[in-house]
Amino acid sequence: MNMQQAAERADAMLDATFEAIVPRVHWAHDTTTTHTCDVIRRRTVTTVVSEQRRGSFLGVVQRHWEKSGYKIKSVRQDQEMPAIYAVSPEGFQIRILFGYKGQAFFQVATPCVTKSPVTDPTTPANGPAYPLGRIPAPNIRSAFWSAPAPLP
Structure with missing residues (x-):
């Protein structure tokens, strides 16, 4: 597997994760980082996920x-900035964490693979596309995820 193939696998992992979130949330592609032999793909959620619905x-x-x-490697059960870290059977590290203003950040780091050029992700963002580095704090309301009451 080369870096492009690993990046595509990371994108597929993120695509499947976002498909599993119902109702859907809006997200934007964030930066891709390449190193000597690995790739990191990121997506940022722009839907407001209320503190009561984060769990x-x-x-x-x-x-x-x-x-x-x-395999779930660790769970950070912090009220304001919770996170989950996991690893796929192929050694891809995946995480979700909540940060500033309750924004959810997803990231997949690939294992070390053969060096190659890496193209941008091809999956269209689910929501407005923002220039890299200019993704706003969550600003899209969802009747479900932004609700101020916890689920029963």
Whole structure:
């Protein structure tokens, strides 16, 4: 596997994760980082996920990852900035974390593979496309994910 193929696998992992989140959230591609032999793909959620719904959001993601055969490496159960870190059977590291203003950030880091050029992701963003480095804080409201009450 070369870096381009690994980046495409990372994109497929992120695509499947976002497909598992229902109702859908809006997201934008974030930066891609390449190193000597690995690639990091990132996506940033622009839908507001209320503090009361973050646990449910994380639960949806965690259940999808477990069903996909990923091993959960750690869970940060922080009220404001929770996170889940997992690894796929092929050694791809995947994570979700909540940061500033409750914004959800997804990242996949590939294992070391054969060096090659890497193109930009081809999956269209689900929501407005922003220039890299200019993704705003969550600004799209969802009747479900942005609701101020926890799920029963």
